[in-house]
Amino acid sequence: xxxxxxxARFGAIAEVEAYWQALRAGRLVPRxxxxxxRGIERALEYxxxxxxxxxxxxxxxxxxxxxxxxxxxxxxxxxxxxxxxxESRSRIGDVLExxxxxxxxxxxxxxxxxxxxxPALEGxxxxxxxxxxxxxxxxxxxxxxxxGAVGRAPxxxxxxxxxxxxxxxxxxQGLAPEETALSPVDPAADPRDxxxxxxxxxxxxxxxxxxxxxxxxxxxxxxxDPILYRGPERRRGxxxxxxxxxxxxxxxxxxx
Numbered sequence: 001x002x003x004x005x006x007x008a009r010f011g012a013i014a015e016v017e018a019y020w021q022a023l024r025a026g027r028l029v030p031r032x033x034x035x036x037x038r039g040i041e042r043a044l045e046y047x048x049x050x051x052x053x054x055x056x057x058x059x060x061x062x063x064x065x066x067x068x069x070x071x072x073x074x075x076x077x078x079x080x081x082x083x084x085x086x087e088s089r090s091r092i093g094d095v096l097e098x099x100x101x102x103x104x105x106x107x108x109x110x111x112x113x114x115x116x117x118x119p120a121l122e123g124x125x126x127x128x129x130x131x132x133x134x135x136x137x138x139x140x141x142x143x144x145x146x147x148g149a150v151g152r153a154p155x156x157x158x159x160x161x162x163x164x165x166x167x168x169x170x171x172x173q174g175l176a177p178e179e180t181a182l183s184p185v186d187p188a189a190d191p192r193d194x195x196x197x198x199x200x201x202x203x204x205x206x207x208x209x210x211x212x213x214x215x216x217x218x219x220x221x222x223x224x225d226p227i228l229y230r231g232p233e234r235r236r237g238x239x240x241x242x243x244x245x246x247x248x249x250x251x252x253x254x255x256x
Contacts, residue, residue: 009147010124012043016143017105020128028167029103032130032139043143050080050127050140052100056093057081058140067144072153083144085113088159095127095162096140103129103137104166110146110157117152129167 019039023030032049040047045066050058060067063075070083080096081089095106110123123146130139 010145012046012145052138102166109161121148
């Protein structure tokens, strides 16, 4: 029930996540080039795109007007940590690393600092990983929606709750980054079974058919073996064979 209540209060978050999920189209992570602003038209003022520039640090490449209203200035080019209190910035850095390296979806519950001219303000932030044109996960589609009057800018937030949902099965097992970063990428591995942080390398490689044969079934294919197509059987002595028909400008057809 709490999730449905949040969707009602922060509709822009739900819209951006639904759009991102649709872009995946069976892939682990969609590409940055797949993003079309028309797909999230009603949530554009709350949406943004991040670029990873260092460990635990990402800057805003594109930002909606609501984010500028919160800071009282143009925020493009600024780090995401600008929106958070000093005490919460290290936590944001850790969350960003999980989003990029796992990869994972992160949802954060926020509460703004209060003061003179700064009334109560609650927020919700979602971070959705994207692949760059090089095939590595260094971009994020995000949305920051708030409930309450913005008041006097700038408004900075403290993180009150974090939910991280890894997209890779191995990432859910809690492997430490130092344990997985040095693991070699097996070209024959299914990208969904690779350690956290290695998906970008696997995405640039062809996965051979034998990688899909696990436990006697094709994990990427159908639940049942597909029926092979067989053309009509020709009788012995049947002269009908495949041929080309050449259509000439004078109207006469010539069969080859």
